[in-house]
Amino acid sequence: MLLFRFPKWMIAAFAGMILVGTLTSSLVKSQTTTTARWPQPVPTRPLLFRAVSIGMALSFLGCVCFGLFGFVIFMNSWNDWHRYEGQPYHVTTFQVTRVYYQKHSKSIDMYASGMVDGQREWMGLYPYLHPRPRTEAELDERVPIGTSIPIYLFPELKGRLRVRVYADTPPAEAYHRDAITAANYGLMGLAICGALLFVLNRARRLCFAEVAMEFSQAAGR
Numbered sequence: 276m277l278l279f280r281f282p283k284w285m286i287a288a289f290a291g292m293i294l295v296g297t298l299t300s301s302l303v304k305s306q307t308t309t310t311a312r313w314p315q316p317v318p319t320r321p322l323l324f325r326a327v328s329i330g331m332a333l334s335f336l337g338c339v340c341f342g343l344f345g346f347v348i349f350m351n352s353w354n355d356w357h358r359y360e361g362q363p364y365h366v367t368t369f370q371v372t373r374v375y376y377q378k379h380s381k382s383i384d385m386y387a388s389g390m391v392d393g394q395r396e397w398m399g400l401y402p403y404l405h406p407r408p409r410t411e412a413e414l415d416e417r418v419p420i421g422t423s424i425p426i427y428l429f430p431e432l433k434g435r436l437r438v439r440v441y442a443d444t445p446p447a448e449a450y451h452r453d454a455i456t457a458a459n460y461g462l463m464g465l466a467i468c469g470a471l472l473f474v475l476n477r478a479r480r481l482c483f484a485e486v487a488m489e490f491s492q493a494a495g496r
Contacts (some may be wrong), residue, residue: 320482334469334472338464338468341468342465345460345462348453358432359447362429364445369426371387371419374414374415376410376411386398386399397434400414426441427441
């Protein structure tokens with residue numbers, strides 16, 4: 276994470292998540308070892324136990340999804356932010372000379388070639404097309420030859436990275452905002468799912484409260 280220049284608070288947050296996960300795993304293992312000496316108890320409230328178990332499974336799945344997808348979205352925006360941060364640019368127009376619609380095994384690529392300030396450039400069309408065309412004919416109809424698209428031009432970058440569709444917020448600032456938003460939502464989702472897991476785990480214990488009391492009394496004898 277230091278290699279990718281993550282902010283310190285993000286490193287601390289992920290370190291805390293790893294620590295909490297390790298402690299939780301150790302606690303679960305110790306409880307499993309302790310309870311293995313006794314017969315497995317039967318819940319006194321089976322319906323509540325079933326509902327709580329489903330809730331815990333969904334909360335755990337939520338933790339995985341928020342952690343995984345939040346991290347991927349954050350990393351993509353974080354890398355794009357540093358790619359455009361500090362790069363010189365100016366606002367100009369992209370004059371379309373040809374569009375391309377290429378089908379791959381699991382995706383479709385749509386891009387265009389054109390002229391920018393007297394030079395030939397390339398640009399991806401996904402940020403420009405809302406909603407996205409479903410066929411090559413629809414793409415040709417929506418982006419005919421001669422279409423003028425306002426853009427940011429980054430002359431020191433290469434390939435399609437040089438051309439970004441114009442928006443009110445410059446690319447570097449927009450990617451930085453997206454990275455912070457992804458981090459905030461990801462950590463918030465993890466916190467909510469973690470709190471739900473804690474509450475549901477406490478509720479799950481209530482399903483075995485009476486049985487655990489009987490075991491304790493039997494052990495005391």
